[in-house]
Amino acid sequence: MRFLTAGESHGEKLIAIIEGLPSGLVISTDKIDEMLARRQNVYGRSERQSLRDKAKIVSGLNDGKSTGAPLAIEIPNGNCGKKGDFEYYRPGHVDMVADMKYCFGDPTLGAERASARETAVRTAVGAVAKQMLELLGITVNARVTRLGDVDIESNEQIKREIDKAVAKGETLGGRLVVTLGGVISGIGSYAFWDRRLDALFAGALMSIPSVKAVECGLGVRFCDFYGSEVADCIVNGGNRPKRISNNCGGIEGGISNGEDIVFTLTLKPIPSISGLSTVNKFGDPCKSGNVRSDVCAVPAACAVAEAISSFVLLSAIIDCVGGDTVDEVIDRYNRKGATAWNKKYL
Numbered sequence: 640m641r642f643l644t645a646g647e648s649h650g651e652k653l654i655a656i657i658e659g660l661p662s663g664l665v666i667s668t669d670k671i672d673e674m675l676a677r678r679q680n681v682y683g684r685s686e687r688q689s690l691r692d693k694a695k696i697v698s699g700l701n702d703g704k705s706t707g708a709p710l711a712i713e714i715p716n717g718n719c720g721k722k723g724d725f726e727y728y729r730p731g732h733v734d735m736v737a738d739m740k741y742c743f744g745d746p747t748l749g750a751e752r753a754s755a756r757e758t759a760v761r762t763a764v765g766a767v768a769k770q771m772l773e774l775l776g777i778t779v780n781a782r783v784t785r786l787g788d789v790d791i792e793s794n795e796q797i798k799r800e801i802d803k804a805v806a807k808g809e810t811l812g813g814r815l816v817v818t819l820g821g822v823i824s825g826i827g828s829y830a831f832w833d834r835r836l837d838a839l840f841a842g843a844l845m846s847i848p849s850v851k852a853v854e855c856g857l858g859v860r861f862c863d864f865y866g867s868e869v870a871d872c873i874v875n876g877g878n879r880p881k882r883i884s885n886n887c888g889g890i891e892g893g894i895s896n897g898e899d900i901v902f903t904l905t906l907k908p909i910p911s912i913s914g915l916s917t918v919n920k921f922g923d924p925c926k927s928g929n930v931r932s933d934v935c936a937v938p939a940a941c942a943v944a945e946a947i948s949s950f951v952l953l954s955a956i957i958d959c960v961g962g963d964t965v966d967e968v969i970d971r972y973n974r975k976g977a978t979a980w981n982k983k984y985l
């Protein structure tokens with residue numbers, strides 16, 4: 640499965656076309672809109688988010704079910720036609736490198752496409768994939784675990800840390816953890832480098848604007864331990880093998896091992912801050928001004944990370960087991976989940 644997105648932040652609409660979705664998937668647009676709301680109406684976002692994103696499926700659907708043909712999704716944009724009004728290159732944004740690459744002579748043009756607004760339609764695509772994963776018994780959840788230098792355990796803490804940043808006229812980065820539960824072992828590849836499951840997740844999750852690190856399982860903390868301290872020892876768990884810990888984050892040798900798949904994402908603080916030194920399009924020094932902007936993208940990025948992870952996993956599953964219809968995929972997936980272990984030990 641693959642998909643392409645099109646659209647600018649203040650263009651008429653965002654569009655995605657998914658290729659390779661099996662036929663027969665009952666798609667609820669309410670569920671897509673719920674996920675869009677979780678990206679849009681969370682703490683830390685700007686007032687533009689009072690607009691309510693609604694997805695519309697315009698092809699590849701018959702009687703509410705996918706047909707196997709390209710599935711096109713559209714999300715109309717609010718504020719259409721009204722571009723960014725800054726005349727300088729914003730540090731930490733695409734503005735300057737986009738202008739140097741494409742010779743726009745306009746610091747705002749690259750940002751129109753590079754804007755995280757595009758993640759709305761990726762979230763819609765992932766919400767479709769998530770509905771198919773539900774049929775395979777797979778859950779996908781993301782939660783904020785850190786904002787700035789504070790570990791997060793409750794929504795109240797999220798509000799408190801974001802309010803503190805607002806009071807200082809600052810922006811805030813942080814961490815989130817995405818967990819995919821109920822995945823059988825055997826998805827991905829050790830034999831083909833470009834199909835290693837951890838690499839597929841890492842590349843896709845790193846494509847979320849602001850994400851600067853993606854870790855699988857224990858991630859960078861692996862280096863704090865001796866090998867024996869972090870080995871995921873194996874026991875016979877009856878109907879399947881079990882690891883007594885999950886430091887590897889559910890993936891060994893590029894293949895799912897039947898444990899939860901766990902990724903941690905670190906996001907940099909939102910780069911739109913006033914008073915930063917920069918230059919305008921003529922190279923004259925100036926300071927960045929006040930632009931409408933989110934204060935913290937981490938809560939919103941949870942929905943995006945869930946969506947993107949759902950798509951990556953579904954795509955890897957279909958790559959592995961194949962199938963033109965939803966029933967075929969479910970049947971092949973369940974049989975694959977059972978065979979390897981059962982044949983050998985049951």
Ligand SMILES: Cc1cc2nc3c(=O)[nH]c(=O)nc-3n(C[C@H](O)[C@H](O)[C@H](O)COP(=O)(O)O)c2cc1C
Pocket residue numbers: 685731732733753754755758847848849850907909910911931932933934936939940943
């Ligand atoms: C959901 C989400 C919302 C974002 N909102 C803003 C925003 O309002 N203002 C801003 O300056 N950056 C925002 N960002 C971050 C920028 O899009 C991002 O930092 C910028 O495009 C540069 O990309 P890079 O940080 O990956 O290099 C947001 C990111 C995400 C994931």
